[in-house]
Amino acid sequence: xxxxxxxxxxxxxxxxxxxxxxxxxxxxxxxxxxxxxxxxxxxxxxxxxxxxxxxxxxxxxxxxxxxxxxxx
Amino acid sequence: xxxxxxxxxxxxxxxxxxxxxxxxxxxxxxxxxxxxxxxxxxxxxxxxxxxxxxxxxxxxxxxxxxxxxxxxxxxxxxxxxxxxxxxxxxxxxxxxxxxxxxxxxxxxxxxxxxxxxxxxxxxxxxxxxxxxxxxxxxxxxxxxxxxxxxxxxxxxxxxxxxxxxxxxxxxxxxxxxxxxxxxxxxxxxxxxxxxxxxxxxxxxxxxxxxxxxxxxxxxxxxxxxxxxxxxxxxxxxxxxxxxxxxxxxxxxxxxxxxxxxxxxxxxxxxxxxxxxxxxxxxxxxxxxxxxxxxxxxxxxxxxxxxxxxxxxxxxxxxxxxxxxxxxxxxxxxxxxxxxxxxxxxxxxxxxxxxxxxxxxxxxxxxxxxxxxxxxxxxxxxxxxxxxxxxxxxxxxxxxxxxxxxxxxxxxxxxxxxxxxxxxxxxxxxxxxxxxxxxxxxxxxxxxxxxxxxxxxxxxxxxxxxxxxxxxxxxxxxxxxxxxxxxxxxxxxxxxxxxxxxxxxxxxxxxxxxxxxxxxxxxxxxxxxxxxxxxxxxxxxxxxxxxxxxxxxxxxxxxxxxxxxxxxxxxxxxxxxxxxxxxxxxxxxxxxxxxxxxxxxxxxxxxxxxxxxxxx
Numbered sequence: 082x083x084x085x086x087x088x089x090x091x092x093x094x095x096x097x098x099x100x101x102x103x104x105x106x107x108x109x110x111x112x113x114x115x116x117x118x119x120x121x122x123x124x125x126x127x128x129x130x131x132x133x134x135x136x137x138x139x140x141x142x143x144x145x146x147x148x149x150x151x152x153x
Numbered sequence: 154x155x156x157x158x159x160x161x162x163x164x165x166x167x168x169x170x171x172x173x174x175x176x177x178x179x180x181x182x183x184x185x186x187x188x189x190x191x192x193x194x195x196x197x198x199x200x201x202x203x204x205x206x207x208x209x210x211x212x213x214x215x216x217x218x219x220x221x222x223x224x225x226x227x228x229x230x231x232x233x234x235x236x237x238x239x240x241x242x243x244x245x246x247x248x249x250x251x252x253x254x255x256x257x258x259x260x261x262x263x264x265x266x267x268x269x270x271x272x273x274x275x276x277x278x279x280x281x282x283x284x285x286x287x288x289x290x291x292x293x294x295x296x297x298x299x300x301x302x303x304x305x306x307x308x309x310x311x312x313x314x315x316x317x318x319x320x321x322x323x324x325x326x327x328x329x330x331x332x333x334x335x336x337x338x339x340x341x342x343x344x345x346x347x348x349x350x351x352x353x354x355x356x357x358x359x360x361x362x363x364x365x366x367x368x369x370x371x372x373x374x375x376x377x378x379x380x381x382x383x384x385x386x387x388x389x390x391x392x393x394x395x396x397x398x399x400x401x402x403x404x405x406x407x408x409x410x411x412x413x414x415x416x417x418x419x420x421x422x423x424x425x426x427x428x429x430x431x432x433x434x435x436x437x438x439x440x441x442x443x444x445x446x447x448x449x450x451x452x453x454x455x456x457x458x459x460x461x462x463x464x465x466x467x468x469x470x471x472x473x474x475x476x477x478x479x480x481x482x483x484x485x486x487x488x489x490x491x492x493x494x495x496x497x498x499x500x501x502x503x504x505x506x507x508x509x510x511x512x513x514x515x516x517x518x519x520x521x522x523x524x525x526x527x528x529x530x531x532x533x534x535x536x537x538x539x540x541x542x543x544x545x546x547x548x549x550x551x552x553x554x555x556x557x558x559x560x561x562x563x564x565x566x567x568x569x570x571x572x573x574x575x576x577x578x579x580x581x582x583x584x585x586x587x588x589x590x591x592x593x594x595x596x597x598x599x600x601x602x603x604x605x606x607x608x609x610x611x612x613x614x615x616x617x618x619x620x621x622x623x624x625x626x627x628x629x630x631x632x633x634x635x636x637x638x639x640x641x642x643x644x645x646x647x648x649x650x651x652x653x654x655x656x657x658x659x660x661x662x663x664x665x666x667x668x669x670x671x672x673x674x675x676x677x678x679x680x681x682x683x684x685x686x687x688x689x690x691x692x693x694x695x696x697x698x699x700x701x702x703x704x705x706x707x708x709x710x711x712x713x714x715x716x717x718x719x720x721x722x723x724x725x726x727x728x729x730x731x732x733x734x735x736x737x738x739x740x741x742x743x744x745x746x747x748x749x750x751x752x753x754x755x756x757x758x759x760x761x762x763x764x765x766x767x768x
Contacts, residue, residue, distance in 0.1 A: 090157065092249050093214075094429040098379070117429075118256055118436045119365045144208050148157075 082131050086122045087152040088115070096146040103141045109134050122151060155253075161246050168194040169239055172232070187231035191222065195238040212386045214423045224416040225744065228409050237420070237744045244752025248425075251759045255433060258766060265317040265336045265357055267301035273345070283335075283352040292346050294339045300346065303355040306331050308345035313337040318356065319699040320446025336360065359690060363448055367439045370451025371432075374719050378431045382424035389734070393418035396738060410740065417737035420747035421730050430722040430758030437765035438715030446698040447708045454694040457677045459712040462657030463649055464607050464705070467671075468614035468624060470664035471681050472702060473589040477506050479514035480566055480590070485583035487573075492583050496571055498524050499537045499546040507569060510587055534569075543574040544582075555579040562586050565620040588620075596628040598702035603629075605706055605713075608657070611649060613642045613671075642671045650676070662705060679705060715765045722758040729754050 091097055097117035104113040104124070111125040126134045139151050168190040175186045192199075195218075202215040218241055225234035270283045273291045283301040286292060291307065294300050300313070312324040317336050324340060327333055333346050336357035352358055371379075397415035401408045435452035442449050449455055469475045484492040497515030500508035501524055512519065526538040533554075534547010545551055549559045552570045557579060562568050566588030572579050592598075599610055611632040614621045621635035634645055650659050653676075661668075661675035664682055669692045672678030680693035682700040690696050697704045733750035736742040 090155075092252075093425070094432065095213075095382075095425065098428075114366070116365065118432065120256070121365065147204065 082128045083125045088120045088122055089150040089152055091117060091120055091149045100142045100145050103145060104138045107134055107137050158246060158250060161242060164193055165239055165242050172235060184231060187235050191235045191238055194242055212390060214425060217419045217422055221416040221419045224412060228413055233744055237748055240748045241752060244748060244756060248752055248755050251756055255759065255763045266361060267299045270301040286348055288348055288351055290348050292348060294344045294346060296339055296341055298339055300333050300335050300337050300339060302348045302352055303335050303350040304333050304346040304348040306333050306344055307347045309342050311342035311344050312340045314340050320444060321699055360448060363450060364439060364443050367449060367451050370453050372435060372452035372456045375431050375452060378427045378723060382428050385424050386422050389418055389422035414737055414740055417744055417747040418734060420744060421733055421750045423751050426726040426755035426758050429755060430762050431719050433759060434715060434719040434722060434762040434765050437762050438711055441766045442708060442711045445707060447704055448696040450694050454677055455712040455715055457658050458709055459716045460656055460658045461660045461709055462608045462653045463659045464602060465611045465613055465646060465649060465659060465661045467663040467668055468612055468616055468621060469589060471662055472595045472628060473591050477510040477587050478590050479510055479585055480588045481586040483583050485581050487582045492571060493585060495539060495544050496546045496569060496585055498539045499535050499544050502527055507587055545572045557581045565623045591624060591627055592702060594701050594703040598705060599629045601706040605709055613637055613645055639670060643674050646671060646674045718761055718765045722761055726754050726758055
């Protein structure tokens with residue numbers, strides 16, 4: 082499944098790159114893209130693990146940039 | 154401006170205004186006052202730094218600012234510590250504001266996403282989000298509204314404004330049975346449209362997705378800068394450490410001034426100006442191009458396009474309209490109007506493209522009652538009784554059957570001959586020359602391509618040599634290779650590629666329909682007439698939404714301008730940082746200069762990037 086989320090208060094281009102790297106390392110993630118310019122997060126992961134991966138991605142991103150919120 | 158930004162402004166203003174008063178306070182109190190102002194201005198930076206260290210991220214901007222300012226406090230430079238923090242916050246605020254602003258203006262350019270669809274379900278008209286509409290349902294679009302999904306008009310008549318897709322506000326007339334593409338604005342009448350594609354598959358979604366993902370295909374300049382940033386920060390930080398320790402140790406000079414110089418290094422060590430302004434420049438260029446109906450699928454293609462040396466073009470559908478039209482009517486013992494009328498009537502029942510072009514040239518109403526005894530002779534033409542007179546319309550073979558000698562027209566194209574029977578005697582009535590028309594802006598397109606420094610233009614076509622050469626001479630193409638099969642085209646591309654210099658690239662322009670292998674073979678593939686053609690959008694690196702070849706030089710212009718802006722940003726940021734680093738090491742600048750080299754340069758680079766948006 083592929084889904085795109087909006088990001089709020091993503092302020093720094095470097096953080097976006099770091100978040101993208103971190104999300105890609107989550108087990109089961111097929112592909113992840115964080116676009117600083119369009120403030121969007123595109124995630125590709127298997128259907129059955131999708132929700133768990135999204136939750137993990139939120140946790141990981143929070144750690145890198147606590148101000149940034151992933152809008153579900 | 155967001156709430157967060159407003160809060161920061163308030164804090165900056167408060168501590169900034171309080172600062173001059175501190176001079177009046179008695180000396181022992183000053184440290185505490187400055188410290189209070191410092192915390193007010195920058196407590197969030199301190200917090201973020203602490204948190205990031207806890208998460209194992211040492212070299213971030215916040216942490217570096219903290220060491221620099223705390224260091225200034227420790228060396229007794231209280232006002233400077235506060236000022237630097239203030240200045241940094243102002244810069245960061247301006248940076249986030251400028252980025253937000255530019256992001257919004259790019260987004261506004263691409264704001265073609267429809268918000269709702271009015272769908273007919275049973276008796277009711279429901280307003281739903283476009284994603285919820287299924288294929289086969291009927292949507293109603295009022296004048297002034299954007300068509301939300303691709304479909305076919307099933308009721309109503311209107312004109313559509315395709316500007317959002319093509320960049321040209323040329324209106325397109327639609328009526329029952331016509332295709333209606335999402336993203337167009339309905340101008341004049343209410344339309345009912347039967348949905349043919351779900352939202353995710355509709356033109357508007359495809360275009361949006363393409364442009365949004367374009368930024369993820371990184372250009373060489375972008376990869377260079379991310380690599381550079383990875384080494385830059387640690388190097389500068391190590392430089393700072395050496396600067397603080399080595400000179401005092403070696404020369405027995407006092408520690409404090411060298412520590413101060415080291416702190417200046419830390420402030421400059423953030424690579425943000427570079428990291429942000431390069432992709433922003435490309436994004437601006439991509440946004441600006443899409444406004445003009447040119448889709449560029451990635452920043453990397455922009456780089457390749459800017460270096461185009463040889464441009465190879467397909468003929469049919471690219472430089473010519475790809476459809477037959479009547480070029481000349483050459484009557485013999487008969488009025489020209491009468492000749493075209495006869496031909497159109499005789500071909501009234503045929504669906505052949507040539508017959509269609511004859512009817513189109515005639516233009517009048519075709520009264521089927523005037524036509525009788527129609528006989529189609531395959532590969533030759535047609536005979537029919539028109540207004541009581543027998544007429545034969547077709548090629549030279551048909552004419553020969555009636556004992557008529559025909560002339561071959563000098564200009565290329567297909568000649569349709571006509572003969573009439575009067576009192577049992579056949580007589581020649583002349584011919585109509587039909588050919589593919591050259592697009593009106595093709596010659597101008599080639600002229601502007603040569604003007605912008607393309608070394609050579611080449612036309613590859615499957616068409617006959619004579620036709621190809623005629624077309625090439627009309628529009629000013631340098632080299633022509635005709636009569637080619639698709640695999641010959643690929644071979645020619647290979648050969649032409651070797652003629653490019655090392656940095657130069659070869660671009661191929663086609664209509665995207667049957668030249669996929671050639672598009673893929675070229676350094677950069679440009680498809681024309683992408684409006685509504687999925688194949689073209691898939692196959693090419695750059696899609697020109699309308700059919701105008703003159704957009705190619707526009708695209709090259711945008712690419713070159715964008716690349717220029719990106720290069721300016723890189724050199725400007727590197728130069729300023731390097732100079733301030735040097736001055737800092739020599740003790741010739743203070744922290745003000747350093748903060749300017751950090752956030753000031755970012756802001757200037759961001760503002761410069763925004764120029765890419767305007768073309």
